[in-house]
Amino acid sequence: MTDSLIGRNLLAGAEPDPAGDAGHADHPERVGFFTDTSVCIGCKACEVACKEWNAIPEDGLDLTGMSYDNSQGLGGSTWRHVAFVEQTRPVGAPDPSAPPDSDSETELRWLMASDVCKHCTHAACLDVCPTGALVRTEFGTVIVQEDICNGCGYCVPACPYGVIGQRPDDGRMFKCTLCYDRLGAGQEPACAKACPTDSIQFGPLDELRERAALRVDQLHDDGVPGARLYGQDPEDGVGGDGAFFLLLDEPEVYGLPPDPVVTTRDLPAMWRYAAAAAAGLLGGVAAAAAAAGRSR
Amino acid sequence: MRLLDLLRRDGVNQAARKKPHTEQSWVAPEWAWSWPANRRILYNRCSADPRGEPWSERKALIWWDADHGRWDGHDVPDRPPSHRPPKDATGPDALAGNDPFIMQADGKGWLYAPAGLVDGPLPTHYEPQDSPVPNPIYHRQQRSPVRQVFGRDHNLYHPSGDEPGSEVYPYVVTTYRLTEHFTAGGMSRWSPYLSELQPEFFCEVSPELAAERGLAHAGWATIVSARSVIEVRVLVTERMTPLTVGGRTVHQIGLPYHWGPNGHSRGDAANELASIALDPNVHIQEVKALTVDIRPGRRPRGPELLDLLHDYQRRAGITRQTGTEVRG
Ligand code: SF4
Numbered sequence: 001m002t003d004s005l006i007g008r009n010l011l012a013g014a015e016p017d018p019a020g021d022a023g024h025a026d027h028p029e030r031v032g033f034f035t036d037t038s039v040c041i042g043c044k045a046c047e048v049a050c051k052e053w054n055a056i057p058e059d060g061l062d063l064t065g066m067s068y069d070n071s072q073g074l075g076g077s078t079w080r081h082v083a084f085v086e087q088t089r090p091v092g093a094p095d096p097s098a099p100p101d102s103d104s105e106t107e108l109r110w111l112m113a114s115d116v117c118k119h120c121t122h123a124a125c126l127d128v129c130p131t132g133a134l135v136r137t138e139f140g141t142v143i144v145q146e147d148i149c150n151g152c153g154y155c156v157p158a159c160p161y162g163v164i165g166q167r168p169d170d171g172r173m174f175k176c177t178l179c180y181d182r183l184g185a186g187q188e189p190a191c192a193k194a195c196p197t198d199s200i201q202f203g204p205l206d207e208l209r210e211r212a213a214l215r216v217d218q219l220h221d222d223g224v225p226g227a228r229l230y231g232q233d234p235e236d237g238v239g240g241d242g243a244f245f246l247l248l249d250e251p252e253v254y255g256l257p258p259d260p261v262v263t264t265r266d267l268p269a270m271w272r273y274a275a276a277a278a279a280g281l282l283g284g285v286a287a288a289a290a291a292a293g294r295s296r
Numbered sequence: 297m298r299l300l301d302l303l304r305r306d307g308v309n310q311a312a313r314k315k316p317h318t319e320q321s322w323v324a325p326e327w328a329w330s331w332p333a334n335r336r337i338l339y340n341r342c343s344a345d346p347r348g349e350p351w352s353e354r355k356a357l358i359w360w361d362a363d364h365g366r367w368d369g370h371d372v373p374d375r376p377p378s379h380r381p382p383k384d385a386t387g388p389d390a391l392a393g394n395d396p397f398i399m400q401a402d403g404k405g406w407l408y409a410p411a412g413l414v415d416g417p418l419p420t421h422y423e424p425q426d427s428p429v430p431n432p433i434y435h436r437q438q439r440s441p442v443r444q445v446f447g448r449d450h451n452l453y454h455p456s457g458d459e460p461g462s463e464v465y466p467y468v469v470t471t472y473r474l475t476e477h478f479t480a481g482g483m484s485r486w487s488p489y490l491s492e493l494q495p496e497f498f499c500e501v502s503p504e505l506a507a508e509r510g511l512a513h514a515g516w517a518t519i520v521s522a523r524s525v526i527e528v529r530v531l532v533t534e535r536m537t538p539l540t541v542g543g544r545t546v547h548q549i550g551l552p553y554h555w556g557p558n559g560h561s562r563g564d565a566a567n568e569l570a571s572i573a574l575d576p577n578v579h580i581q582e583v584k585a586l587t588v589d590i591r592p593g594r595r596p597r598g599p600e601l602l603d604l605l606h607d608y609q610r611r612a613g614i615t616r617q618t619g620t621e622v623r624g
C-alpha cells in the first residue's frame with residue numbers, strides 16, 4: 001500500500017493500483033485481457049476451453065435464432081460468450097456504421113466478439129458483496145470465492161455489464177476468475193491459450209493498452225474507421241476495464257453498455273444525503289415531541 | 297526420419313512455430329509445419345517451366361539455380377529438373393525431374409487421362425443425380441452415363457432438369473459442417489460443451505425463400521425428398537443468397553448434418569434426404585447436392601409421415617426407374 005486510504009474515494013475515479021489498495025503489498029503486475037474482435041473467427045474455442053478448465057456445467061440447449069450465438073450471454077455458467085452479429089452494408093463501404101443506401105448493392109458483414117468479465121478497476125460486484133466472497137486478487141483481478149458466497153445475489157444487479165450470475169441449481173454466484181489458478185502457476189488463462197487467432201490476448205494491462213492503441217491506428221490506416229477500443233480508458237465510469245476490447249462498431253451492436261458506470265459511484269454521496277435526511281428526521285421528531293409536550 | 301524427429305528438427309517444435317508473415321517469405325514455411333517435408337504447395341514444380349525458370353516472377357515458388365546445380369526458392373522442391381530415374385525404379389521413385397505431379401502414377405497432370413478413369417479421357421460436366429436445371433453442356437445427356445444407381449423403394453430418385461415432376465422438389469439442398477460439431481455428430485453430439493453451442497438441427501434459408509414458403513425465423517420447417525421427410529428449426533439469413541442458374545432463380549437450403557436420434561443434443565438426420573448414387577471411379581455417394589421441397593411447421597409422425605412422402609412421390613410421378621437411365 002503506497003498512499004493512505006483515508007479520505008480517498010475508493011469507489012470511483014482514478015485508481016492506478018487496485019491490488020495495492022486492496023491490501024496486497026508487493027503484488028505482481030496487474031494483468032488482463034485485450035480481446036481484439038477484428039480477428040475473431042467465431043470458433044468458440046474460448047468458450048469450450050473455459051468450460052473445460054473451470055469445470056462449468058452445461059448452460060442450456062436452446063437454439064436462439066441469434067445467428068450462431070446459442071449461449072446468449074454471460075452468466076453463472078457461461079464465462080466466455082461469443083456474440084455473432086450479421087450486418088448488411090453497402091459493398092466496399094469503408095465505414096460499416098454508415099447506414100446502407102437503399103438502392104446500392106449490399107454485402108454482409110459477420111461480426112464476432114468474445115465477451116468476458118471486465119475485471120473492473122472499480123468493481124461494483126465486489127463493493128456490494130456483504131460476505132467478502134468477492135475479492136480483488138494480487139493480480140488486480142476480481143474473483144468470487146466459492147466457499148464463502150452465500151448466494152445473496154447483491155452483486156448481480158450491481159454489475160454494470162450484467163456479467164455475474166447465479167447458477168440456479170446451486171444458488172451461488174459465479175463468473176470468470178481470469179483463471180486465477182493458472183495465473184498462480186505462471187500460465188495464461190485457458191481461453192487466451194486456446195484462441196487460434198490471438199483475438200484474446202493476455203498480459204500486463206499496461207502492455208496490452210499500448211498494443212491495443214497501435215492496433216487501432218493500424219486498422220484506421222487500413223481503412224477501417226469504425227475500429228475503436230472499449231473499456232481501455234482509466235478515466236471511464238469503472239476506472240477502466242482489466243479486460244477491454246477492440247470493436248468494429250458501436251458497443252450496443254455487440255450488446256455492451258455504451259457508457260458503464262460503477263453502480264456504487266454515488267454511494268458516499270448517498271450516505272451523506274441519508275445521514276442528512278436522518279438528522280432532519282430526528283430533529284423533526286424531537287421538535288414534534290417538544291411541541292406535543294408543550295400542548296399537554 | 298520419424299515424424300517426431302521431423303517435428304523437433306533443430307530442437308524447435310516446428311508445429312508450434314508462429315513466425316509472422318512480415319518476417320518471412322509469402323509462402324511462410326516457418327508458420328507451423330506441414331507433413332511430410334514441410335512442403336506448402338503440392339506440385340510446386342509446376343510454378344517453373346521445364347528448365348526451372350518461374351513462369352511468373354510474382355508467383356514464383358521455386359527456381360533452378362544452375363550455377364550451384366540445385367533448387368532455390370520459397371518452398372521445398374521435389375527433385376532436380378535433370379533427374380532421370382534408374383531403369384528398374386518403380387512407384388514414386390520412377391518419376392523424373394520433369395514429372396511435377398508426384399502424387400500421380402505417371403507424374404503428369406490429368407487433363408487427358410487415357411487410362412485409369414471410367415469416365416475419361418477428358419473432364420466434362422454432368423448435372424448431379426437430382427438437379428433443378430438441364431445440363432447446359434449436353435442437352436441430351438443430363439446425368440453421367442457411367443454413374444452407379446440403385447433404383448429401390450427406399451432409394452428413389454427425382455425427375456431432373458426440365459423433366460415433368462421435377463418442380464415438385466424445386467429447391468437445392470447442400471449439407472455442411474459447423475465448427476462446433478464433428479462429421480455426422482456421432483461424437484460431438486454427446487458432449488454437453490459442444491451440444492450447447494449448436495443445440496439443434498437447423499436449416500439456413502434466404503429471406504426470399506422464407507417469404508416464398510412462409511417460413512418463420514426460429515420456427516420449424518419440414519423438408520421433403522423422395523427418400524424421407526425431416527424437420528428442422530429455421531434460420532433466415534442473408535448469408536444465404538438465391539442463385540441464378542439457367543436463367544432462373546434457384547433457392548438453396550443449407551443443412552448442417554450433425555444430428556441424429558441419440559446423444560445429448562438430438563434431431564433428425566440430414567442425410568436421410570439424400571439418395572445413394574455413386575461416382576464410377578471411387579464410388580463416393582452424392583450427398584452434397586440434392587433437390588427437395590420445404591414447408592413450414594413440424595413433420596407429421598407415424599403413418600401420416602409416410603402419407604406425406606408418398607403423396608409427393610405420386611405428384612412427381614416417381615417410379616423405381618426414375619433417374620436410372622444410362623442415356624438421356
Ligand atoms: S464486469 Fe461485473 S462481475 Fe466483472 S468485475 Fe466488473 S462488476 Fe464485477
Ligand code: SF4
Nearest residue numbers: 040041043044046195
Ligand atoms: S477462441 Fe478466439 S477466434 Fe475463437 S471465438 Fe474465441 S476469441 Fe474468437
